[in-house]
Each structure stands twice: as C-alpha cells, then as structure tokens.
Amino acid sequence: MKGMTDPTDEPDEDDSLPLRELHRLTGGGCTDCRTNYSAREAVFSVALGFKDAPRCLPCLATRLGRDRDELGEQLVEYVHRRECYLRAWRAAEGMDGATEPASRECGVPESTTLPVAPAPGSPDIAATWDAGDMGCGELVMALRGRMNNLPAGGVIRVTATDPAAPEDIPAWCRLTGHTLLAADHPHYTIRRRGN
Ligand SMILES: [Zn+2]
Secondary structure: OHHHOOHHHOOOHHHOHHHHHHHHHOOOEOOOOOOEOOHHHHHHHHHHOOOOOOOOHHHHHHHHOOOHHHHHHHHHHHHHHOHHHHHHHHHHHHHHHHHOOOOOOOOOOOOOOOOOOOOOOOOOEEEEEEEEOOOHHHHHHHHHHHHHOOOOOOEEEEEEOOOOHHHHHHHHHHHHOOEEEEEEOOEEEEEOOOO
8 A cells, every 4th residue: 555655765766876776786796807896886886987887996996097095985975965876875885784994974075166167278179068968877977988989188078957967077077087177057178087
C-alpha cells in the first residue's frame, strides 16, 4: 500500500544519476590497473566524468596528473556539496564500510575567484559546444570527451544551461586541472591543461 511507504525513501528520478551509476559500476575493476575499485571510487569516477571508464583513485589521479591525497580530499568536499552526489556517497559509504580512511567531512570550499569576462586578448577558441541542459554526471562525462579532443592548451567555449553548471563546471575544472578562463552562465571558456 502506498501509504505504508516513507516518501523520503524514494529517490528522485531526475537527479539520482550518481546513485544509478554507483549501482551499475559497483564491483567493477579499474580501467587501468584492473583492481576492484571501492564504491567511493565509483562515485569519484562519475563526478570526474569517468563513468564510462571508471578507475580507482590512484589511477584517476595519475590520469589527471594530480596528487592522489589532494584530489581525494577535493572530491570528498565536492560530493558533499551536491545533493545528488551526496546520496550516492552515503550509499557508497554503506557499501564500503569503514575500511577506508575517512577523508575530512564537509570541508570549507576553497573560494574561487573567477574573471567574468575573457582575459585581455581573447584566447583563440579551438572549439565550441552547446551542452544544452545536460547535468550532473552526464555533463562532465561529455565535457571530458570534448576536452580530450582538444590539443594541449586548446580552448573550448561551452554553453551549459543546467542550473548547477555555475558550481559544477568550476569544480570540475579545479578537480581535473583544466583552466576556467571565464564563466558567465550559461557560457564557460575552458583551456585544456598542458599535457
Ligand atoms: Zn587503478
């Protein structure tokens, strides 16, 4: 009977992509090293745009040229700031148990100061992409694909109307090492990292 169900237990279909992806990815092996990644690492992979090629945290860090511990801390911070990721994160914690060293809870986000206009002498735009209203894990996965098609240092101008884009795109750039040159929602100008 419907009245018996606690409505708060029902996931919201619209923003539960990270949770769905977590269940899909659970128990898989890292694309690079083949070891089984944890449920937390599955959530990290979705947040970074690697849901089509999930990896363990060390391999994600290697891919992105990032320090593993620092990347892990930033990811923990990131998933705590988004409701849909937080739901997947809580589920992942339940799956993993207390086997992993808990990174710090809900850190204070680093303040990000962004230029609202392109820097003087506008960068050469190598590509443009209209992401429409794509959001959450889909946007960053597609964005990762677009960035991969750019030469190192290449610049892409992205249009993303998702209401979470003003938070998601700067956070994703910080996590992945790309440079957000300008953000004026829904327009974002991003330079691919050097290598
Ligand atoms: Zn790995």
